[in-house]
Amino acid sequence: MTNFFKKNTFFTGILIFSMLLAACGNQSSSSVDKAKVDHSNRVLTDSLGHEVTLSESPQRIIAPYLEDHLVALGIKPVAQWSVKGGSSIQDYLQESLKHIPTIEFDLPFEAVTSFNPDLIVIGSSEIAEGEKYEQYRKIAPTYIMGAEDNNWRNKLMKVGEILDQTDKAKKVLTDYDQFAKKAKEDIHNKVGNPSATVIWNINNTIYMVSDKASSGIVLYEDLGLKTPSLVKEISASAAGDWSQVSLEKFVQIDADYLFVINSDRTGNSTLLNDPLLANIPAIKNGYVYEFDQSSSWLYSGAIANRQIIENVLDSIAK
Structure with missing residues (x-):
């Protein structure tokens, strides 16, 4: 009998010890799993200055006017930037965003909510000023980019x-x-080191790109084309990427090549055929290349800029 109790006590001790080990093992496993979740x-x-907690890999992203960067990284948003109810979009990205629904540029709360995003990235603090940020934050984690991020x-x-x-x-x-x-x-091997400029023709009103913005960066920094003196002058006091230039002022442009983005096809021939512009080197020699506003020339990013470079090569360095 004594041996029986001794044996049962021994086995009972082993059983209790095993249960404790199992419990500790489960607790340890739970702690590790929790640590993994927290780490993700x-x-x-x-x-x-907002602290934004992000999941390891957001799947439903809204990042209006940042789609060039998303697509370059192989990511498709759940909604894409648009103006005027979707009538104006970033056409040059549509090969990748063809079936992505649009959302208005100012991000209406109801529209944002309808897409059930798990991340909202806003490229300008003006869009989320006042109490707007708190409204967006209630929908999904929201990150606001700053002015220091303006360079593409x-x-x-x-x-x-x-x-x-x-x-x-x-x-x-x-x-x-x-x-x-x-x-x-x-370009250097085929045409040397020419000068060039880009203008945006809106109803026969000329807007010139800054040498430090948009397609200006591509032409003058990435491709090393010469910057016309008028472009330097206008850029020095530019308040934005594009600056309005009078016809009388534009006749001073000393550009060998002229790239024109047309917002109004019907107004284009009237502008370029104006006798005042006849002596501009690019127009005089027939080195004018035209694109419509659905092209990438009004945008900036790895994809837009690559397309601009392809257009330049096809135009002047065939």
């Missing part, structure tokens, strides 16, 4: 950081720079 979330601070390269890298795609963003930049370098060499 990232906390970033946006330009306005900085924007791409910031979007890459937000989406935990920094390495991919760096590769996009590397690939773009290699492409631009090769294009620059091709």
Whole structure:
């Protein structure tokens, strides 16, 4: 009998010890799982000082007017930027965004909610000023980009950081720079070092691009084309990417090549056929290349800029 109790006590002790080990094992496993879950979330601070907690890989993203960067990173948003109820969109991206529904540029709350996003990225603090940010934050984690991100390269890298795609963003930049370098060499080999300018024709009103913005960066920095003196003058006091220039002022342009983005086809011939412009080198020699506003020339990003470079190569360095 004594041996029986001794044996049962021994086995009971083993059983209790095993149960304790199992409990500790489960607790340890739960702690590890919880640590993994906690680790999968990232906390970033946006330009306005908001701490934004992001899941490991957001799937339903709204980032209006940042779609170039998303597509370059291989990401499709749940809604794309538009104006006037979807009548104006970024046409040059439609090969990738063809079936993506539109959302108005000012991000109406009800529209944003309807897409059930898990991340909202806003490229300008003006869109989320006042109490708007709190409304967006209630819908989904919301990150506000700042003025320091205005350069397209900085924007791409910031979007890459937000989406935990920094390495991919760096590769996009590397690939773009290699492409631009090769294009620059091709242009130099075929036409030397000419000057060029870009104008936006809106109902026979001329807007000139700044040398530090949009397609101006592509022409003068990436491709190394000469900057006409009038472009330098206008850029020095430019308040935005495009500056209005009078016809009387524009006749001073000393550009060998002229790239024209037309918002009104019917007004185009009237503008370029004006006798006042006849002695502009590009017009005099027939080196004028026209594109409509659905092209990438009014936008900026790795995809837009690559398309601009392709247009330049096809125009002057065939």
